[in-house]
Amino acid sequence: MVRRHSITILLLLAVLLGVLPAAAQEDAGCGTPLALGAGSHINTRPGIYIRNLPTRSGGIAEYLQSSLTFRVVDGPICADNLNWWQVRGPSNINPGWIAEKESPAGRYLIFKADVDPATLCPEPLNFASGSQMPLLNDVRIRQEPGLNALVLHVAPQGDTATVISGPTCVDELNWWQVQVPWQGIIIQGWLAEGRFGATFVLDPDLPDPDAICGPAMRGLSIGERGSVNAIDNQPKNLRAAPGLDGALLYSLIEGIAFEIIGGPVCADNLNWWQIQIISRPEVIGWLSEGGPGNWAIDRFTQDRLPGN
Template sequence: MRHKALLMALSALVAFSALVPRERAAIRAQIDGELVILMRGDLWAYDESSGTLRQLTRWGYNQTPVIAPDGQRVAYASIAEIAVPALQRFGQLPSALPTNIWLWSLASGQATRIAQQPVNARFGTGMPDETYIRRGTPVWSPDGLRLAWIESVVVGAEVAHTLVIYDMLGNRVRANVPLQVDGLTDLFGFDTPRWDIALAVRASGLSGQTYTEALLFFNNDGQPINQVRLQDGGGAAILHYEWATLNAQPYIAALFSNNAWVLINPINGSRLNPPSLVERFSPRAPNAVSVYFLMATDGIGYRWRGVANGSEVLLPFSGLPEQLSIAASGLAIAWAAEDAVYILRGGKTRKIIGTERLAGDTRPMAVAWSYNAWRVQPEGILQLPTPQPVPECALATRLSIGLRARVTSFPPQANALNSQPARPSRDPRSVSLGTIPVGGTMTLLNGPVCNDGVLWWQVNYNGIIGWTGEGENGVYWLEPLAAANACPPLLPPRLRIGGAGRVTPGAPNALRTQPTVNNQISRVIGNIPGGQVFSVLNGPICADGYTWWQVNYQGMVGWTPEGEGATYWLEPIQ
């Protein structure tokens, strides 16, 4: 059935020949220049006019290429040398890796590294000793004179996020701006910036226990302009965002998880329902072919359509925006499918020989042909779909932060462990980190977060930190795990839930947000002086060589250890 469906889709593309004016293919292909392809961890260039495929880099760990507005330079992030031993030893790691930023000149065939690791960088040695910088996919300014990317400086358990702006003329960093979001205490991360009249960065994190998204705006010199809240709680989350113009006015066009595009004013944050769908095109040929995408009705991937001369056709492609590119002439489209790279020109779809995915190679593929932009037509054939309702989380949680949980035996299915509180099929930013088998146990670090009808918890499962669902539609996938009576070889606990206790005379006890001394996931929120009384809410939790209890001290709720070695720091009171 799958092959039959593919043949039907390819047959439908024959109709696309009517959408694209007939031109001499060889001449047009020569004008469009080389197609840059990311495959097998390296950059390749394909000359359509001669059918030649040549390898540009020979590293094996390069990432998504981004072509400059002039079409002569390609910027990309690349995994740093210090990460390779860990990659070769352990395979793909769940955490983000140290990366550098490179420039490739298509004219000279030379690569230049413009951002590298510090001289004291260390990776793969364990959290307390690690020092490195991870960088996201870069983005070009519209004039091609600057680059920007998100930089995360990791020093042990501490991570500092900044927006970096690089000056191409001066060959130097022009700005390095700390990223902070008003009202967000726990940050999940930042998306690749988008650049038009300003720089826009999407951030996500927790406001208290509420999943929240925001847009941060900066001018071309990195000065903050505005912050706009996008989503709070269980509403629709952003799947993708771009700068797009409507009547010459730039907006942020955001596709939400209910399949609705929304235009956001960068100045005041006001929202506008677009009169038609958001489409991608070549600025050098605005009246030629364009494409648009929506979330698939089955929730798996996107569905792309090509548009020209008032007609449209479904493309046999369901990947991400960085896996598709329109040629500068606007008369051809290239995309990286699951099996190979394809070009559609003149109503004919051709597979590029030599781009076939090798068996067992799971590295991402992407293409970059020309600088593309996005727009919304005031009127047109691109009719907006009816937004889908956002599922609510009707399931009452049975878990709490700091406790342990396990995957239930019914239904007898493993739980997915993801990098974000979302299904990867519904949110391309969420990456699968693995699965937790039936009976598998974990420590609850954060949550719950309601997203797409599922209650998500951040957990630590065998050293891998990620998000997993508690349940959906009245069915629990996780259940609380009864705590042991003691944390061997520590002293037996003397407190009890619902009772009262006090800190033994002497030094105060620290009160933390989580039952761990790991400063990456737990912070000190106060102290309980010696002799002071508190109520016991939850516990005990065994972690980091301590027995932890969740307590309420004068309205301040947190976790505090019962003692160390043979010494009790807490004692029960009647």
């Protein structure tokens, strides 16, 4: 009986000695973390992941192709024998957790950095004082630039703000001082142009969607002659100005010859040419060249003349 009791004690000791040191080793395996805290800034190595949880099994929130600077929000948390830091960076990068090292004995992936917070914003959009800023989302208008500033108003999607000044970089976001209308009054405050890769306002440098055209028809130029192509049996409209809103002057039938005297001009996603009707020189207007499968213009060639 005494022997059985001794064996039981030895088994319990073995379990305790086997379990407790293992847990202690798991915690100790993370090692001493870097001297960071909330508000510290770090630089990263290129080619690392930001995860949505502090563990290797966390989902990938972002892949960093280049070295970037981040602000520490929380941490460290020990998991997978690694110290993890919750970070927030430029507004076009998703926040999340970064491991301090690539492996417990591997190289560091992050380094403490002394930086000017005003340099942590992405390149701002190209707005000038007095510019009109169409809003793509409901946007908070704040008393001062910064996420903790008092919210004065929420400007609805579709409204247009007028830029007063900016940008100012605060909380890794570009802020613009703007004026927005609301129920007959003007509210002045600050809005962020975007966050987490989303842009809240329309980029002023985007091309006009109505002014995007392919290359003009080959062989057409001022001084060249052509004829109307109405192979689809639909007359082609000659307009007073380039664009579908131009006043209709005449409907041109197949084979009418003309000389090109201007253009091309891109309007409504079409290339337009100013032409002069050869048989009636007083008739001048703008004709769309059409597009593949429905060209409205035929070039003159030596082996093909109008009517032949």
